[in-house]
Amino acid sequence: MSVTPTPIEVATDEKTARRLRRGEELEEQPTKAGRVKKRLTSRGATVVALIIAIVWTIPTFGLFVSSFRPAEEIQSNGWWTIFQNPGFTFDNYSEVLFSASQSSPQLGAYFVNSLAIAIPATVFPLVIACMAAYAFAWIKFKGSNALFILVFALQIIPIQMALLPLLQMFTAVLRPIQAGLHDAIPMIPEQNYLPVWVAHTIFALPLAIFLLHNFIAEIPGEVIEAARVDGATHSQIFFRIVLPLALPAIASFAIFQFLWVWNDLLVALIFSGGTQDVAPLTQRLAELSGTRGQDWQRLTAAAFVSLVVPLIVFFSLQRYFVRGLLAGSTKG
């Protein structure tokens, strides 16, 4: 997914555009659209919509049902025959998560890794981007506009362009630090999260700065001027005024970035080293899919273990989620 500023600009007039940006739902406003209840379309359209909805849901549903079926059932008949061949078990889940046997996927460790990668890789770019966005919006200097456009334009660079040299730099610069850490605290393995965190932070910055700038620039100038007159320094203004006021935008971007990192495969493949010490769920899943592609009892359960966090976020924070996702949908 690099940027897209534009989805935020969907609405046609300035007022609705601003409202959308703030994340309010149009439907909730007493608009004329609400008054004219008459539907635009016919019964045929409803049927087509229903078919699309079903077709879109069935693949996920099939996998979900299968993940609770005993191995021999999964391997011998389709999930749609579940009523002829009943069977229900949690064995698949307990096996992929907790079994210590060599052949099991041992997802517990990878689940922890996914979390341990995603949380800092969300916090770091957010804080750094907030600072930069504040500087671009509220510290006046020559060339501020040009520099901001440059940062925005950096989204033009696909991450593939940066991967090779970045890996070489990390080997030269970060590897000694990691080794030093390992010597100092043996509990921290030599392969640690540092390169993955840094890589995700770098790749998130252009989009994050752009989105947060849009929001931070809209804070009323009088508020910040008043604080300046009272003798507040930039860092005081930043912490006391800008961050609290920008919270909605920060929340949206945080959700987007968290899920982006959680779902990422490419960055993990290149920077994690692929061991149990660092590799996230997605990498383990991709590996299982390649080497044990027919172990459907494991793959179905394993896939759902990786889907559960995004799905919880999706269903509980749907509004923020949609906003964040739309704002960042072209990242990467």
Added chain:
Amino acid sequence: MTSADLIGKILQVVGGLAIFAAVIGLLLFFLDRAPKRGRDYWQLAGFLLPTAVLIIAGLIYPAFRTSLLAFQNNSGEWTLDNFVWMFTQPSTLVTLGNTVIWVILVPLLATSIGLAYAYFIDKARGEKIYKALVFMPMAISFVGAGIIWRFVYDYRGEGREQIGLLNQIVVWFGGAPVQWLQSSPINTFLLIVVMIWIQTGFAMVILSAAIKAVPVEQLEAAQLDGTNGWQRFRNVVLPGIRGSLVVVVTTISIATLKVFDIVRTMTGGNFNTSVVANEMYTQAFRAGEQGRGAALALILFLLVMPIVIYNVRTMRKQREIR
């Protein structure tokens, strides 16, 4: 995972966050105590410093170096061999051709289906549920989506009971099961289906918002003129959402050009299904052919560039208006 491992991991996260907080805190602390003269410049520099360091060292310099690498062979001599390889090898030509098929079909179909769906469910009962069902694939990883669909495409020999839904449907209609993912060229189209499955939700949500913003007066007027649903759609709604349509198509195009995880998870790029982003990874990080990988990354960059420039220009125009 032993408990020592777990403690090590928690230690890393907590330590990492603490060190980060300390560094940023110290930076801001000293900025507030910068010399009076030119304090504004010190503070400006301080606020931009972390970004500048990371972006210059992590994006600009590497991109520049990749561009150079593309014109070098493995022993560092300047050459155009990587590009000659790319445009003459039958297998890479298939890769480039596949990428073109992807970038034509995915935006076209995902946008059309998303638009139709958004229009059909507009103001319908249970609109929110309808939306959630189609939007959900956006939430999950491409890897997860790859596994979901590999299960749909699964193959069992003829005469055995099928466990993949697609082959079961073929069998119900009296056909013989097919090894979908191994059969070129249909396998590329089946991978494209996965991407469409994911991107339709994105198109639908954006276009649905746009449809709701079409002025009701215009629709009412059209209705009074005795137009039918299709005419209203063509002549009132479609012109009204033109801007959003462009955004959706360009956005999906960019995402499609960079598609990697789906191909990697489902076929690994075998059986003539590879695309540029996957081939770049394979060459640079699996085959040890850095020059070729860099050349492919450069091609990807050149393909994405016009679309992003278009987006940047739209943004600049909007800034001027404001």
